[in-house]
Amino acid sequence: MQNKQEILEKLTGISSSRKSYYSELVYLVEEMKKKNRQLAVINELTQIQINATWPQTSSYLAAQLSQILDFEHFALTIVKGGMPASYLCIWTDSDWQCRTLTQPAAADPALFIEQVHQKLAEVLPQHFATSVPLRSQLNQTFGFLTLLHQEKRQADKEETELIELVARHVGVVVENSLLFQDVNEKIKIEAQLIQSAKMAAIGEMAAGIAHELNSPLTAILGNSQLLLRDMADGPTAPLMRDIYQCGVRCKKIIQNLLTFSRQEEYLFETVSIDEVVEDVLGLIGYQLSVSGLTITREMNVPSLLFHGSRHQIEQIVINLLLNARDALTDSEAPQIVIRSFLAEEAGVRYVGLSVYDNGTGIPKEQLPQIFQPFFSTKERTKGTGLGLSVSLGIAEAHGGRLFAESEENGYSKFTLLLPLLEREEDNHGAETNFDCR
Secondary structure, three states, rough: OOOHHHHHHHHOOOOOOHHHHHHHHHHHHHHHHHHHHHHHHHHHHOOOOOOOHOOOOOOOHHHHOOOOOOOOEEEEEEEEEHHHHEEEEEEOOOOEEEEEOOOOOOHHHHHHHHHHHHHHHHHHOOOOOEEEEEOOOOOOOOEEEEEEEEEOOOOOHHHHHHHHHHHHHHHHHHHHHHHHHHHHHHHHHHHHHHHHHHHHHHHHHHHHHHHHHHHHHHHHHHHHHHHHHHHHOOOOHHHHHHHHHHHHHHHHHHHHHHHOOOOOOOOEEEEEEHHHHHHHHHHHHHHHHOOOOOEEEOOOOOEEEEEOOHHHHHHHHHHHHHHHHOOOOOOOEEEEEEEEEEEEEEEEEEEEEEEOOOOOOOOOOHHHHEEEEEEEOOOOOOOOOHHHHHHHHHHHHHOOEEEEEOOOOOOOEEEEEEEOOOOOOOOOOEEOOOOOO
């Protein structure tokens, strides 16, 4: 019997009588399970994605820590640039819902915890908060973990050690996320600087080209006008009129280049969107018709007015129509629909103009890039990738928007919105959703 007792003590580490042996063994097994569960959760904390948002990170932490710590609600506080922001996670019936609580910087960083607790008490007045700091490798505090309970309680030594252990592991992950955000922000700033330098170079180049082209173009326009007077209604008069109209269009393009390079500014005036479409079709309607396209116009009644540069908005419409024409190459029953409408967003009324084509469409992965300078889906000899980026800049300069929707091998629709110039009488044009045809 004595040998049996010694063997049991060596195998289990329990020195006990027969009577209490099994209960102590059960307690030991449960403690081992508890420790294993804690280790598993702590290991899961290292799986947080460094590019996740703070609400996502907070909800993930709340879900994991609720398995090993006792709390009703949870908050992660991040102190960045001296400004604390708390992400409060409240348990609903099925998951953790996160709320963001921002607060002004405290004069003394030592008051951050008190400030955070006061803010949480405003949202959850019947709860008591317990916080532990998150510290960097340089022992600097950059945040807190806060557990909220409905009753005031004092954590025992074991629970306190567990919370501190969790805080150390979470601190490493959160610090990595902060470093990732800093690096990502630096990359964005560098990209913006490169883009600014690139656009400045384009502007200088555009200004140079525009000035060089102005002199010969003036001669072309002047001479073609003189020849038109002599020809009257002769057989070659239509050809000369085409030469003159193309020269006028080239002059407008040069004016856009000068505006783009900030060498020349257009004067804003009251403009009708119908007149813009009419002028554009007068310039390039022949080019579109000889391509075998069917062009349908659906204009709002009464005509919608905006305050802006007629020539610049014409340039946008020209770009959109020529892009639509190129997308319809080799298409069966190619069609372009030009549509004006009254739109409203967030209480603001807009003049809307959409250009729809049933062409090749734009691949989904390329759609977010089409307004970037130099990006083009056309062959190198057919496009520079500047048309849409310049058009977007013009739209935004008018306080408007330019956006696209498309389905590959289905259709493309570009929509231009410009702030509506209200008439003295109410404009009763029908509001129209951005529906696809």
